[in-house]
Amino acid sequence: MCYPKVLVATPVYLVLLHYPMTNRLGELVTTAVTNMDIHDISRSARTYGIRKYFIVNPLEIQHELVGRLLGHWQTEHSRMHHPDRVSALSVARLARDFDEVKKAIRDEHGEEPEVVLTDARPLPNSISYADYRQELMDPKRTRPCVLVFGTGWGVAEIFHPEVHRILAPVYGPKDEEGEGYNHLSVRSAVAIILDRLFGH
Numbered sequence: 411m412c413y414p415k416v417l418v419a420t421p422v423y424l425v426l427l428h429y430p431m432t433n434r435l436g437e438l439v440t441t442a443v444t445n446m447d448i449h450d451i452s453r454s455a456r457t458y459g460i461r462k463y464f465i466v467n468p469l470e471i472q473h474e475l476v477g478r479l480l481g482h483w484q485t486e487h488s489r490m491h492h493p494d495r496v497s498a499l500s501v502a503r504l505a506r507d508f509d510e511v512k513k514a515i516r517d518e519h520g521e522e523p524e525v526v527l528t529d530a531r532p533l534p535n536s537i538s539y540a541d542y543r544q545e546l547m548d549p550k551r552t553r554p555c556v557l558v559f560g561t562g563w564g565v566a567e568i569f570h571p572e573v574h575r576i577l578a579p580v581y582g583p584k585d586e587e588g589e590g591y592n593h594l595s596v597r598s599a600v601a602i603i604l605d606r607l608f609g610h
């Protein structure tokens with residue numbers, strides 16, 4: 411596969427977490443993988459040169475289901491009739507937990523990735539897209555980066571010790587009440603954030 415090295419020197423990975431998530435009551439939960447998240451995020455990831463899109467879910471039953479689905483997009487029939495979709499889904503990988511993701515990246519690059527959290531809520535010490543884009547473009551940088559996205563009601567705080575950087579929330583135009591509504595679907599958030607970091 412050909413990566414857009416001219417635009418970004420850093421190898422970039424993407425994670426969609428299904429655990430540890432919060433639900434609407436603030437409880438710790440595991441969420442289910444959705445077909446739309448698999449397809450739409452794979453297509454965005456492929457478009458913006460993401461090395462791998464890790465779908466992280468600890469449940470065996472979810473692995474059977476998603477594994478079957480991803481298997482369908484590796485068949486000769488799919489390759490012949492839907493080559494673009496096969497190409498997009500070729501970046502998707504299943505993982506049981508975040509340690510598995512870190513190990514895969516470490517094995518590939520010999521370095522732990524920088525873990526970058528996304529969230530709709532403003533969190534302390536966040537970095538702007540413009541500033542982080544500059545960091546990723548630094549030709550001297552070798553450290554890979556992994557962009558983390560959530561499901562359910564967002565990534566639970568027990569994940570925060572893993573996090574090195576936090577990207578500022580995406581907002582639309584401000585309304586009279588302040589910052590305004592910004593609760594995007596994870597698919598939209600991925601597409602917008604990838605475009606802000608890597609679009610041209």
Ligand SMILES: C[S@@+](CC[C@H](N)C(=O)[O-])C[C@H]1O[C@@H](n2cnc3c(N)ncnc32)[C@H](O)[C@@H]1O
Pocket residue numbers: 528529530531558559560561562563564565578579580581592593594595596597599600
């Ligand atoms: C909380 S989940 C919502 C999942 C939901 N069930 C759906 O429809 O996709 C959305 C994830 O997308 C990202 N996200 C959503 N809105 C965002 C925003 N305004 N700024 C940054 N990230 C955002 C975060 O990673 C967040 O955890």
